[in-house]
Amino acid sequence: MADINEAASALQRLVDLTPTSDAYLPNRLSNLGLALTGRFERTGDLSDISNAISQLQKAIMLTPEGHSELPGYLTNIGSAFTSRFERTGDLSDNTQAISAQRKAVDATPQGHDDLPTLLSNLCISLHQRFQRDRELSDNTEAVSMQKRAVELAGVGHPNLAAYLCNLGNMFMSRFEWTGELSDISEAVVAQQKAIALIPDGHGAIPILLRNLGNSFSRRFERTGDVSDITEAISAQRRAVDLTPQGDVELPGRLDSLSGALSRRFERTGELSDISEAISAQQKAIALAPQDHAYLPSLLTNLGVCLNHRFERTGNLSDITEAISAQQRGVDIAPPGHANLPSWLNNLGVSLYRRSKATGDMSDIDDAISTQQRAADVASLSGGHAAIPSILVSLGTSIEVRFERTGDVNDLNECISHYKAASISSLGSPQIRLGAAKDWAHSLTRYSPQSPEIITAFDIALSLVALIAGLEQTVRGRYTQLQGSSGLALEAAAAACTLGRVDKALEWLEQGRCLVWSQINNLRTPLDDLRLHDQDLAQRIADVSKRLENAGSSRAQSNISMSTTEKISLEDEGRAHLDLAKEWEGLLGTVRATPGFESFLRPPPCAFLMQHLPESGVIVVINVDKRRCDAIALRAGWDEPLHIPLPNFSTEKAIQYRVDLTSRLRARNLRVREAGESTLRDIEVSDSEVAPRGIWSAFAEKRGEDPLVHRVLRGLWEEVIKPILEALKLLKVDKSSESTPPRLWWCPTGPLSFLPLHAAGVYRGANPECVFDYVVSSYTPTVTAMNDRVKNRRPIDAETSGLFLTNQPNAPGASPISGTTKEVRAISEKARESQIRMEKLEGSDMTVNACLEHMQKFSSIHLACHGSQNAAEPLRSRFLFHQGSLELGTILKSNLKNADLAFLSACQTSTGEEKLSDEAVHLAAGMLAAGYRRVVGTMWSIGDQPAQDVAVKFYEHIFTQMKRTGGVAFDGTHSAYALHDATQQLRLSLDDSERSLLTWVPFVHFGY
Missing domain, CATH: 1.10.287 (Helix Hairpins)
Structure with missing residues (x-):
């Protein structure tokens, strides 16, 4: 500060000593103006910037047209007007800045060294007007000219970092308006390159860090990628730490840090984040001049942070303080400010939340009034990006009033607002998706027969596909899908209520297993x-x-x-x-x-009915909180068969899953260890599990069914038996020797984690179960079966055969592990049947060797450990002695002749609760990789049962080959083979819970 004060003093004295007629006076006036502008940017003293503008105006007046120095004076006064506009918000300053800077650019010849700087200064002013008025043409012109400034400057230019920084800001602002991911990516790259050009310790570093942090924050809002918000907070912290106390920019940097912390709190719920965000925002307000143009934004953001903490803690003082801060921000906001609609909406949201907490109807009325004003102000601009968000908030407040008053006009109005927000061409896809959900929810709740329900869910499901699009990584798509879990199920339930089982089926296919469907689309035959x-x-x-x-x-x-x-x-x-x-x-x-x-459009019901297996039935079971239904499809039928399941519910499905999981944990069925010969039966002290385990033991002593028996009985009586009855598949004579028909189960929601293939009554005078009537398989979607039926192919003679591999022994295990015995037993049977086969064991098995053999053999048997990665399913893997084979690597291998994969590993068909309808398990992944059929396990398996089932499985297939005279190894009979092998294991055991948990986990997927 001492330097700038001395400079301003010396330049003022120089001007005072210079005669009016002196040719150097304009230059000295301009230098004084620059010094005063620089001091203003540090101190915020309005008298400095006003004096700077006055000196620069005198310099311009004294300079004739065509003078070589005139463009410099014009751009300097433009910068001064821009600085004052940032401080006061007076649009006339911005207008004068743009006018002066345009003249500067027009007066500068092409190729002049100063042209990049003049272009960049004009861009800054255009960008500021865009931020205030949201006229997209301003941003388009600014981006175009800023790119030109970067190109003209070239590598090594002293101002290149500043030009890149400005370009990044312009892309970020456009992203906020358009939602185009390419814009925010351009912003991040430009700002990263700017930082890379600046040495540590440079005064511009905090500016660049803040801008980069803001871009990462905005992208996090769109993609949900945690690495983005981590980067944002790191950058904002450094920007604040590097800013000296008293710097006029410190409030803005504290505000940006607060915003990043607040966004992370919304994701993680960490109270320390929101507390720090509030503290930073309060400090920013305390440091900002009370007449600063940025103050309304600081106050609004403080209210947002307090609002978030109130939602978590319920402390009324937080929401009261939030309303006070946001009301003050709205009161002092300049008329016509582009952010006024958003500020009004945030105030309305706070009033709505206080009303929900206290029941005070006056708050709801005030919220509606405030949000209606926000909508009116936004509509005046003709295309405000916040309109969808405002309409959703307004609709939510009006819906609350309807719930309390019953006024049908309120109901119609709130539904109208949700609809308008969801079909808007503005705003982020996430906001519009939320609006479409609200629209559909309101209709299904208050008007369940409305034909508009179809339109609402159609829009919602199309927006899900948009936010989880191919421009994101698989990991990013799954992150996005977590927020929409269950939407397709809800839509299907609504369609069943309307008698539109065709639409229910279409929505279930469109909204489930989205990522696998995308991968399948990228591999579609052409x-x-x-x-x-x-x-x-x-x-x-x-x-x-x-x-x-x-x-x-x-x-x-x-x-x-x-x-x-x-x-x-x-x-x-x-x-x-x-x-x-x-x-x-x-x-x-x-x-x-x-x-x-x-x-590659989502298939209509008629198309789904065209390519079904020639024998057998596919049964899709939809589980929703409103109702549960089965939809059956069979080749030759004109339309699906709708089978309501009135005795089943989401709550029962969840309880059955909790009960089953508790028994698995109690019996420690989470890890299959090499050398393990039997299933361990160890009770644990986990607070959730132990009571259930003890309760189950007491229940058995009282003669009641143990927990697992009750789960399987409930599934049988409430889900499976009604379906088999409707399909006329319940035989009177269960002991008949005839081959049972095929049935493919396609469960949804929490039902996806339950063993439908084993449902039944296993105790009492009249036991019966699924095994008595059908051969069960699973399919993630109907489309997956359609593809296998359409693309049937003969077994390739060159690749026909079986490749066997096993997990190496664990330290301390027996010399010959269970998996080794399993593989050797199968290979011996294969040799006896003269099947083309190769076996790799232990250290001979490498990742590359496995991939090579998967290309050479149509079928593979993996007796090893499996590791599921629910966050990044393509990183789920099989563990070998030398490295691990990831599912993503298998997918890239393009296994054109893949037929059967037998995954004798742990939990290869276990899903992920947050993504219950995305089938994020190894079995589904192997189907996506090209295998036509896959055998997997729902939970950990013991070595001896695994060996028994596997050997019997292959014996069945080899026997069928002999009967038909086939010479090529063919997995066509794999479903029957697993059915037969599991049945033999089942009949060799008693009906205890332990025995059920031994044979139930084996499952078959695919054709």
């Missing part, structure tokens, strides 16, 4: 398209392969990486976005071609 347009088909094939690789192979950024590494990752991300856009363009081209209008 034979028909090649006949029509070979070049187009090849372009699609090339882009789809690159997209699949980008989705599964992109690394995740972390704060320990160097800036260069982070920039490289961002470049990969931008390339991924470009690929996704190219893919969408190619889809549009194909769909515009006659005969290909439905190419």
Whole structure:
């Protein structure tokens, strides 16, 4: 400060000593103006900036048109007007800044060294007007000119970092308006490059860090990627730490840090984050001048933070303080400010939440009034990005009033607002998805027969696909899908209520297993398209392969990486976005071609009915809190059969899962250890499990069914038996020798974690179970079965055969482990049957060797440990002596002739509760990799039962081959083989709970 004070004093004295006629006076006036502007930017003293503008105006007046110094004076006064606009919010200052800077650019010849700076200064002013008025043309012009400034400056230019920083800010602002991920990616990269150009200790570092942190925060809001918000907080903390006390920029940097902490709190619920956010925001307000243009934003943001803490703690003082701060912010906001609608809406949300807590109707009335004003102000701009969010909030407040008053006009109005928000072309997809959900929920709750329910759920499910699009990594898509879990099930339940079982089936197919469906779409056969347009088909094939690789192979950024590494990752991300856009363009081209209008669109019910297995039935079971239904499909039927399940419920499904899980934990069935010969039976002291285990033991002593028996009985009586009765599959004579028919189960929600194939009554005078009537398989979706039926192929003679591998012995295990015995027993049976077979054991088994053999053999038997990664399913893996084989690696291998995979490993078909309808397990992954059928396990298995089932399984297949005279190893009979092998194990045991848990986990997936 001493330097700038001395400079201003010396320059003022120099001006005072210079005669009016002196040719150097304009230059000296301009230098004084620059010094005063610099001091203002540090202190915020309005008298300095007003004096600076006055000196610069005199310099311009004294300079003739065409003078070489005039562009510099014009851009300097433009910068001064910009600084005052940032402080006061007076739009006339911004207008004068733009006018002066345009003149400066126009007066500067092409190729002049100063042109990049003049362009950049004009861009800053245009960007500020865009932030205030939200006129997209201003942002478009600013981005275009800022890019030109960067290009003209070139590598080594002293101001390049500043130009890149400005360009990043402009992209970030456009992202806030358009929601285009490519914009925020461009922002991050530009700001990272700017930081890389500035040496440590430079005064500009805090500015660059704050801007970069803001971009990461905005992207986190869109993608939910935790690494983004971690980067944001790290950058904002450094920006605050590097800013000296008394710096006029400190309040803004504290505000940005507060915002990042608040966003992380919304994700994690960590109270320390929101407490720190509130503290930082309060400090920012205390430091900011009371007439600062930024103060309304600081006050509003404080209210948002307090609101978040109130939701967590219920402390009324927080919500009262939030309302007070936000009301003050609205009161002092400049008329016509672009952010006024958002500030009003946030105030309305706080009033709504206090009303919900206290029951005070006056707060709800005030909330509605405030939010209606926000909507009115936003609509005046003709295209405010906050409109969908405001409409959702307004609809929510009006719905609360309807619930208390019963006024039908309120109901109609709230539904109208939800609808308008969901179909808006503005706002983020997440906000519009929330609106569509609210629209659908309100209709199903208050008007369950409304035909608009179909439209509402159609829009909602299409938005789910949009927010979890191919431009994101598989990990990112699963993160997005967690917030929409159960939506397809709710939609299907509503459709069943309307008598639209066709729509229910379509929605279940569209909204479940979305990521696997995306991978399948990228691998769709293009034979028909090649006949029509070979070049187009090849372009699609090339882009789809690159997209699949980008989705599964992109690394995740972390704060320990160097800036260069982070920039490289961002470049990969931008390339991924470009690929996704190219893919969408190619889809549009194909769909515009006659005969290909439905190419890769969600299939209609009629199409799903066309490609079903020739024998057997597919049964989709929908579980929703409103109702439960089964939908049966059989080849030759014109439409699906609707089977209501009135005695079943979501609550029962959840309870059955909790009960089953408690017994598995109590019996320690979570890990299969090499060398283990029997299932261990160890009670644990876990507070959730032990009481249930003890209770179950007492129940058995009283003659009641143990927990697992009750689960299987409940599934039989409430779900399976009504379905089999409706399908007329319950035989009178269960001892009949005839081959039972096939049945494919496609469960949803919590039912996905329960063993439908084993449902039954196993004690009493008349035991019966699924095994008595059908051969069970599972399929993640109907479409997965359609694909296998449509793309049936003969077994390739060259690859027909069986590849066997096993897990090495664990330290301290017996010399020959259970998995080794299993593989050797199977290989001996294969030799006896003269089956083409190869076996690799222990250290001979490497990842590359396994992949090579998977290409050479149509079928594989993996007797090893499996590791499921629910957060990143493509990183689920099989563990070998030398490394591990990830599912993502298998998917890339393009196994064209894959037939059967027998996964004799732990929990290979266990799902993830947060993604119950995404089938994030190894069995589904192997289906996605190309295997037509997969045998897996629902929980850990003992070595001896695993060996018994596996050997009997292959004996059955080898016997069938002999009967039919086949020479190629073929998994066609795998479902019957597993049925027979499991049945033999079952009949060799008693009917105890321990015995059930021994044979029940074996399951069959696929054709």
